[in-house]
Amino acid sequence: MDWSKNKIKEFQKDLLSWYDANKKPLPWRQTTEPYKIWISEIMSQQTQVETVIPYFERFMKKYPTVESLAQADDTELLKLWEGLGYYSRARNLKIAAQEVVNEYNGKFPDNLKEILSLRGIGPYTAAAIASISFDLAEPAIDGNLMRVTSRIFELECDISKSSSRKIFDEHLRTLVSKKRPGDFNQGLMDLGSLVCSPKKPKCETCPLNKYCGAVADGKQLNYPVKTKKLKQKELYYTAFALENSLGEYYLEKRPSKGLLADMWTFPLTELSSVDFEKIITDGAISKNITMPELPESISKMEYFGNFTHIFSHQKWHIVLIKVKAEEKFEIADELLTADKKWVYYDSKKLGENVVNLNQDLSKISRLKLPLSGPQVKMFELLDKKI
DNA sequence: TATACGTGGGA
DNA sequence: TTCCCAAGTAT
Numbered sequence: 001m002d003w004s005k006n007k008i009k010e011f012q013k014d015l016l017s018w019y020d021a022n023k024k025p026l027p028w029r030q031t032t033e034p035y036k037i038w039i040s041e042i043m044s045q046q047t048q049v050e051t052v053i054p055y056f057e058r059f060m061k062k063y064p065t066v067e068s069l070a071q072a073d074d075t076e077l078l079k080l081w082e083g084l085g086y087y088s089r090a091r092n093l094k095i096a097a098q099e100v101v102n103e104y105n106g107k108f109p110d111n112l113k114e115i116l117s118l119r120g121i122g123p124y125t126a127a128a129i130a131s132i133s134f135d136l137a138e139p140a141i142d143g144n145l146m147r148v149t150s151r152i153f154e155l156e157c158d159i160s161k162s163s164s165r166k167i168f169d170e171h172l173r174t175l176v177s178k179k180r181p182g183d184f185n186q187g188l189m190d191l192g193s194l195v196c197s198p199k200k201p202k203c204e205t206c207p208l209n210k211y212c213g214a215v216a217d218g219k220q221l222n223y224p225v226k227t228k229k230l231k232q233k234e235l236y237y238t239a240f241a242l243e244n245s246l247g248e249y250y251l252e253k254r255p256s257k258g259l260l261a262d263m264w265t266f267p268l269t270e271l272s273s274v275d276f277e278k279i280i281t282d283g284a285i286s287k288n289i290t291m292p293e294l295p296e297s298i299s300k301m302e303y304f305g306n307f308t309h310i311f312s313h314q315k316w317h318i319v320l321i322k323v324k325a326e327e328k329f330e331i332a333d334e335l336l337t338a339d340k341k342w343v344y345y346d347s348k349k350l351g352e353n354v355v356n357l358n359q360d361l362s363k364i365s366r367l368k369l370p371l372s373g374p375q376v377k378m379f380e381l382l383d384k385k386i
Numbered sequence: 387t388a389t390a391c392g393t394g395g396g397a
Numbered sequence: 398t399t400c401c402c403a404a405g406t407a408t
Contacts (some may be wrong), residue, residue, distance in 0.1 A: 044404040051403085053392070085392025088407080122406045140406045163387065189404060198402065199397075229401080230389090258392070310393055373392065 012177045018207035019187030034108035034133040071096035078370035092120025132182035139172035140185040144192025148222035151214040234316040236276040239266040240291045242323040248342040263372035309374040
């Protein structure tokens with residue numbers, strides 16, 4: 001970094017003026033309250049802002065304070081997060097809220113080191129909160145800042161490698177405004193998404209084009225340097241939609257670790273791609289496909305349909321099998337643990353599933369279970385929506 | 387350091 | 398259809 005002090009000042013001024021005139025009106029930009037900034041930053045990780053807004057509004061209504069979040073019901077919290085993805089964010093949020101309540105007396109820590117120590121908060125989020133809420137001159141290095149910075153300085157380092165962070169930190173640390181660090185960071189983020197976009201950057205109207213090495217060389221699209229992602233692993237599953245005589249479906253809670261942790265789903269069993277093809281072509285279900293834990297006497301299985309669900313790292317091909325229980329069939333009570341429930345599902349209120357505890361209609365609970373992405377698609381398929 | 391971890395939108 | 402992208406973190 002060989003920019004003069006004067007050039008840095010001009011850069012800050014040009015960016016902040018642009019930000020003042022063009023910043024996105026976001027719900028969490030009406031405050032610098034660390035709790036709200038924190039929640040908005042966690043929700044925004046790897047997620048588009050437009051998607052976040054309604055989730056943020058609902059979240060603030062339900063958990064207005066760090067204390068309320070620290071005491072949140074796990075299932076309700078996950079239900080609120082349903083559809084946002086990366087569900088460990090929600091779990092970590094509650095853990096961090098408890099840390100704030102217990103270790104910081106409910107007051108959000110005001111220095112980078114302590115903010116960074118909170119569960120689920122990494123270098124980006126810590127710097128974002130520190131700069132926006134506490135005016136600390138920390139560069140909040142996210143994908144936008146890396147793209148913008150790599151173009152300005154024509155940096156050849158691969159932004160998908162964690163070791164590159166240091167390079168961006170060194171450059172940005174000299175640039176960040178000490179007067180308005182939060183606006184500086186958010187200005188660069190908005191610029192990255194509105195102007196300095198990945199595919200078609202609007203360099204002609206960019207307030208920073210005169211500082212940009214890539215513009216000078218006409219090499220905007222050469223930056224940032226980024227290695228390609230690997231393809232998703234393909235997996236094949238049968239899903240069993242078991243319905244009892246009351247019209248309820250049988251759901252299980254997924255394990256507390258790994259993919260879609262603690263989300264609810266029909267029982268799934270993995271199968272080979274060969275068996276998968278066999279079922280979807282002729283609808284024949286071979287004898288070795290059985291639903292776990294259930295007696296085969298009750299199973300009258302019927303192929304219902306199939307669909308695909310794509311995660312960031314896996315591609316699921318799912319065959320949905322409808323299992324109609326006999327008139328008097330009921331799953332033995334001992335099998336109905338806290339992780340296995342009969343659920344009444346009203347297709348007219350997607351996601352408004354109601355749990356019928358103890359199979360007693362008079363004791364219907366209003367508890368709503370968080371459904372995994374594939375599970376929502378399964379209910380939609382049963383409704384013939386897809 | 388590389389990989390696991392979701393979902394929806396746009397070209 | 399397929400691929401890339403979007404305010405990253407934990408391990």
